[in-house]
Amino acid sequence: MATEAQVAAPLEVRLEPGAEGVIRLVAVAPITLNLSLSPADIRQEGRLYKVTLRGTQKNLPADATCRVLVTAKSLGEPRQSEIGAVPMKINGGSCTVDVEIDTFASGLFGEADAQLSVVPDFPFATPHAVSGPLKFNNPLDVTGASPGKVLLGKLLKLKPVLSRKFEKARLKLSVFHGGAIESGKLSDSLAWSIFEWTMEEDDTQEWRVGCAESGGEYLLTYLEKHQDEYSFDLLLEVVQETEGQEVCYLVWDRPKAVSFPKPKLTSFEVSSGSVLAKMENVDPGFRLPLELTLWQYGLHELDSVVRTLLMNPISRPALAEASSSEYFWELLMPTLGMSQVQLFALLRIPKTLSGTDTYVPVSAVMDYDASRFLTFDDDQLWLEPPPKKGSKQPKQKKTPKDLATAIASQELKDTPSRAPHFGSVSTGVRDNQLLVSIKLVGDGGYWKAAEPVFSLYDEAGQTELMKLTVKPAERNPRYLEALIPLEEPNLLGKKVRIRGQVTKPGANLWDELVAAPPAFSVSYEGVPRLSELTARFVDLTDATSYMLVRCQARHVPNGKKGSTLGFRLYEHFSGLKEPVLLSRVPFRYDVALGAGGQCDSQGRLVARITDQEVVRKLRGHGKFELEACVLDKENKVLSTEVHSTFKTLGESPRKIEGTMVWGSKVSAEFRKKVLVICDLLKIQPDDLMACMAFETGETFSASKQNNAGGQAYGLIQFTPSGTEGLGKTVDELKVMTEIAQLDYVYKYMDRCIKAKGPLKTRSDIYMAILCPDAVGKPETYTCYSAASSPRAYEKNKGLDLAKKGYITKADATVPVDKAYTAGQLSRL
Structure with a gap:
C-alpha cells in the first residue's frame, strides 16, 4: 500500500497525440530499514575505515544494493560524501552492509564524528539514518594559518599537524587573493604562495602576510587592486599519489582567513642630514623597503636674462626601511652655477617588490594624502615642463594617483624639470648589425631644435670614420637607434669611439635659453667576444626553482652562417683532470634559434635551466663549470675566433668510487x-x-x-x-x-x-x-x-x-x- 505522502504527489504520464505506447503500473511494497553502527564493527586500516552496519529490513530483494552517505564535521566544516553500489546482505528480516570509507575522499580529518545514512537502490527509497556515529581521530591541519585581521608583513609561523596515518601523503597550503573561494573562481586563480609538508619534511614554515618570496626577495601580492583593505583565502589539501597520478583532497578552505588594512604614508621630509618617512599599518617586525633618492632643485642662471628651472639627482637610489623610517645621506654641496638651491627627496616603490621592469604607482602599495605631496609619474621625471602662468588647474591635480610612480618629500612652488642632456648609451646586436641606443633626457621639442648628430671616431677620438644614421625607437621615441653592419671595415676588429653632440647649441627650452648638453664619447671594441657570464637561482612560489644564465655578446652576430650562441654545463669530479660535459641539460633560451639561442637587442644571451633534477644537482654538493660559446662547426664567426667564457659553480667536486671488471x-x-x-x-x-x-x-x-x-x-x-x-x-x-x-x-x-x-x-x-x-x-x-x-x-x-x-x-x-x-x- 502506498504511503499517504506518495498518494499526495501523483505521477502524471503524457503521450503525444498520435503516439502509441503501453503503460504498466507496478505496485511496490513499502520498505523499512533500521541499521546501527557499534564501535566493535569499526576497523581502521591505513586511510580506510572498514565498517559493518547491522539491523533489520522489510521488503528489500535479496540482491539489493545501496548508497552510503557520509556526513562529517571535519575540522568544523560540514562535508558530505557518497559511496555507491554497496551490496546489502539480506537474510530474512536481518540486514548487514559492509562498506569501506576513504578518509581522504570523505574528509575525515581532525577529531570528530561522522553520521552515516543508507539509501537502498529501490523505488521511492529515502535515506535511512544509521544509529551510532563513526568516531574518527585523524590529526591533519596547519596551525597559525588563520590569524584574522593583522598588519602588512605580519610573520605567520605555519606548523603542520600530520598523523602517521598519512605517512605517504603531502600536506599543501595555498594562498589566494581574497574572494576567489566565494566567487567560485578558485580553479582559475593563481596561488601566490604554496607551502608543502611531508612526514620527512615537517619543519615550521614562515609566511609574511601580503608577500611572496622569490629569489630571496619579497614580492608584494596585493598590487592588482586598489582597496582600503586586502584579504587572502587559504586552501588546505592533502595530496596522495595513486597509480602514478597525484590526487588532491580538500581538508578545508577558509575565505578571507587573513586580512590587513592598506599601509598609509603619514609624513616624508628632508631634515638636517637625513630623510624621514613614516608609515602606518605596517607590522613592526616587517622592514618594508622603499627607494629614496636625494634631488637638487633650483634656478640655473647663465646670465642676467636666461633663467631655467632645473632638477637633478645627487644620490643614487637607496633602500630605506619604512618601519624604522629613517635613512641618512652625506649631503653634497650644491653644484656651481646653481642658486636658490633646494633639496628634496623622491620616494619610489622598488621594482623588486612588484617583480616588474618598471616602477608601479605608489598608491598601489600605500595610501597617502595627495594634497600633502608632490606626485610624479615616469614621464614627468624626464620631460615635465614648468606650469604656465595663469593655468586654471595645476598639473598635479590632473595626475591620477594611480599614475604617480614617485612622490616628493614636500610641496614645491613650481614643478621642476630635468636638464636636457644625453642619457645612457648602450650597444647590442640586431640582425647581424651593431645596435647603438642613445637616450635623450629632456623635452622632445628641445632636442628637435638642438639637432643632435652622432658619429664613429677612431680610438683616439680625433678622426671621424663615419656618420651614423639614427631614428627613434619604435617602442620608446626617447631612444635614438643607429644600426651598423658588423662587417663594416671601420668597425670590425677595431677599437672605436661613438660620439654625440648638438649642432644648435643655442636652442631654447620652453622659450628660454638653456645650457647646451655636453657632448659624449664612449669607447667600443669591434672584436667579437663573450663576457660577463652570470648564473643565479630563482625561487618560485610553488617550491620549485630554476637557474637563470646570462652572458653579454659583443659584436657576435645572431645566427650568421649557421652559428648559434649557447651555454654548456660541465661537472668536475674528484680524480679527473678535465670536467665532463653534461649533455642532457636542456637550456631554454629567451630568444631561441636551433639548439642554441640569439642575443636580445642589448646583446644579452639569456637562458634558463628549468629541469628540476638538474637544478637540484646544481644546488647540492658538487663543482660545475658553465660555458658560454658559439655553437657552430668551425667555432668561428666572421673569420675571427670567438673564445668561450666560463664560470665556476660550487666548490667541492663529487667523488665517485668503485671497482669494475677489467x-x-x-x-x-x-x-x-x-x-x-x-x-x-x-x-x-x-x-x-x-x-x-x-x-x-x-x-x-x-x-x-x-x-x-x-x-x-x-x-x-x-x-x-x-x-x-x-x-x-x-x-x-x-x-x-x-x-x-x-x-x-x-x-x-x-x-x-x-x-x-x-x-x-x-x-x-x-x-x-x-x-x-x-x-x-x-x-x-x-x-x-x-x-x-x-x-x-x-x-x-x-x-x-x-x-x-x-x-x-x-x-x-x-x-x-x-x-x-x-x-x-x-x-x-
Missing part, C-alpha cells in the same frame, strides 16, 4: 672516468667495460680497428654513420687518447638513451653499439636475419653460433657476457 687492464684515470660517465648515464660500469673489452679484443685501445678490417675503430668501434652528430669523424676519434675518446662514448650512449630510452641491462648497452633498434626489446628480438637484412647479417654472422640464419639480442650478447665473466679475474 679494471687492472686500464689506467686509474680511465677507471675513474668510466665510473663518472656510467653515473651520468645511470648504467653499470661492469657492463660498459664488458662491451668495450669485447669490441677492442680486450685491448681497450682508442685506435683498435675492426677485426674484419672494416671502417670501425676504438672503444665501441665507432663507424662513419655512427659518429654523425657527435662533432668528430672516425679519423679524428681513432687518433685520440683513450681518456679523451671516453667523452664520445658518453655522448654516443647518451644520444641513444634520448632516442631509445634507458639502458637497463647489459644487452641493452651492447645493443646501443650493435643494433640500437633492439634497445628495450625482449632478448628474443631479431637483430639481423639472412632473409630480411642479408648484408648486416653477413657482417655479424659470427654471432649466430647455432647457424639459425638470424641473430637475436640474446645471441649478440653472448660474447659480451663471456667478456664480463673473464674480466672478473682483472677486477680492480
Whole structure:
C-alpha cells in the first residue's frame, strides 16, 4: 500500500497525440530499514575505515544494493560524501552492509564524528539514518594559518599537524587573493604562495602576510587592486599519489582567513642630514623597503636674462626601511652655477617588490594624502615642463594617483624639470648589425631644435670614420637607434669611439635659453667576444626553482652562417683532470634559434635551466663549470675566433668510487672516468667495460680497428654513420687518447638513451653499439636475419653460433657476457 505522502504527489504520464505506447503500473511494497553502527564493527586500516552496519529490513530483494552517505564535521566544516553500489546482505528480516570509507575522499580529518545514512537502490527509497556515529581521530591541519585581521608583513609561523596515518601523503597550503573561494573562481586563480609538508619534511614554515618570496626577495601580492583593505583565502589539501597520478583532497578552505588594512604614508621630509618617512599599518617586525633618492632643485642662471628651472639627482637610489623610517645621506654641496638651491627627496616603490621592469604607482602599495605631496609619474621625471602662468588647474591635480610612480618629500612652488642632456648609451646586436641606443633626457621639442648628430671616431677620438644614421625607437621615441653592419671595415676588429653632440647649441627650452648638453664619447671594441657570464637561482612560489644564465655578446652576430650562441654545463669530479660535459641539460633560451639561442637587442644571451633534477644537482654538493660559446662547426664567426667564457659553480667536486671488471687492464684515470660517465648515464660500469673489452679484443685501445678490417675503430668501434652528430669523424676519434675518446662514448650512449630510452641491462648497452633498434626489446628480438637484412647479417654472422640464419639480442650478447665473466679475474 502506498504511503499517504506518495498518494499526495501523483505521477502524471503524457503521450503525444498520435503516439502509441503501453503503460504498466507496478505496485511496490513499502520498505523499512533500521541499521546501527557499534564501535566493535569499526576497523581502521591505513586511510580506510572498514565498517559493518547491522539491523533489520522489510521488503528489500535479496540482491539489493545501496548508497552510503557520509556526513562529517571535519575540522568544523560540514562535508558530505557518497559511496555507491554497496551490496546489502539480506537474510530474512536481518540486514548487514559492509562498506569501506576513504578518509581522504570523505574528509575525515581532525577529531570528530561522522553520521552515516543508507539509501537502498529501490523505488521511492529515502535515506535511512544509521544509529551510532563513526568516531574518527585523524590529526591533519596547519596551525597559525588563520590569524584574522593583522598588519602588512605580519610573520605567520605555519606548523603542520600530520598523523602517521598519512605517512605517504603531502600536506599543501595555498594562498589566494581574497574572494576567489566565494566567487567560485578558485580553479582559475593563481596561488601566490604554496607551502608543502611531508612526514620527512615537517619543519615550521614562515609566511609574511601580503608577500611572496622569490629569489630571496619579497614580492608584494596585493598590487592588482586598489582597496582600503586586502584579504587572502587559504586552501588546505592533502595530496596522495595513486597509480602514478597525484590526487588532491580538500581538508578545508577558509575565505578571507587573513586580512590587513592598506599601509598609509603619514609624513616624508628632508631634515638636517637625513630623510624621514613614516608609515602606518605596517607590522613592526616587517622592514618594508622603499627607494629614496636625494634631488637638487633650483634656478640655473647663465646670465642676467636666461633663467631655467632645473632638477637633478645627487644620490643614487637607496633602500630605506619604512618601519624604522629613517635613512641618512652625506649631503653634497650644491653644484656651481646653481642658486636658490633646494633639496628634496623622491620616494619610489622598488621594482623588486612588484617583480616588474618598471616602477608601479605608489598608491598601489600605500595610501597617502595627495594634497600633502608632490606626485610624479615616469614621464614627468624626464620631460615635465614648468606650469604656465595663469593655468586654471595645476598639473598635479590632473595626475591620477594611480599614475604617480614617485612622490616628493614636500610641496614645491613650481614643478621642476630635468636638464636636457644625453642619457645612457648602450650597444647590442640586431640582425647581424651593431645596435647603438642613445637616450635623450629632456623635452622632445628641445632636442628637435638642438639637432643632435652622432658619429664613429677612431680610438683616439680625433678622426671621424663615419656618420651614423639614427631614428627613434619604435617602442620608446626617447631612444635614438643607429644600426651598423658588423662587417663594416671601420668597425670590425677595431677599437672605436661613438660620439654625440648638438649642432644648435643655442636652442631654447620652453622659450628660454638653456645650457647646451655636453657632448659624449664612449669607447667600443669591434672584436667579437663573450663576457660577463652570470648564473643565479630563482625561487618560485610553488617550491620549485630554476637557474637563470646570462652572458653579454659583443659584436657576435645572431645566427650568421649557421652559428648559434649557447651555454654548456660541465661537472668536475674528484680524480679527473678535465670536467665532463653534461649533455642532457636542456637550456631554454629567451630568444631561441636551433639548439642554441640569439642575443636580445642589448646583446644579452639569456637562458634558463628549468629541469628540476638538474637544478637540484646544481644546488647540492658538487663543482660545475658553465660555458658560454658559439655553437657552430668551425667555432668561428666572421673569420675571427670567438673564445668561450666560463664560470665556476660550487666548490667541492663529487667523488665517485668503485671497482669494475677489467679494471687492472686500464689506467686509474680511465677507471675513474668510466665510473663518472656510467653515473651520468645511470648504467653499470661492469657492463660498459664488458662491451668495450669485447669490441677492442680486450685491448681497450682508442685506435683498435675492426677485426674484419672494416671502417670501425676504438672503444665501441665507432663507424662513419655512427659518429654523425657527435662533432668528430672516425679519423679524428681513432687518433685520440683513450681518456679523451671516453667523452664520445658518453655522448654516443647518451644520444641513444634520448632516442631509445634507458639502458637497463647489459644487452641493452651492447645493443646501443650493435643494433640500437633492439634497445628495450625482449632478448628474443631479431637483430639481423639472412632473409630480411642479408648484408648486416653477413657482417655479424659470427654471432649466430647455432647457424639459425638470424641473430637475436640474446645471441649478440653472448660474447659480451663471456667478456664480463673473464674480466672478473682483472677486477680492480
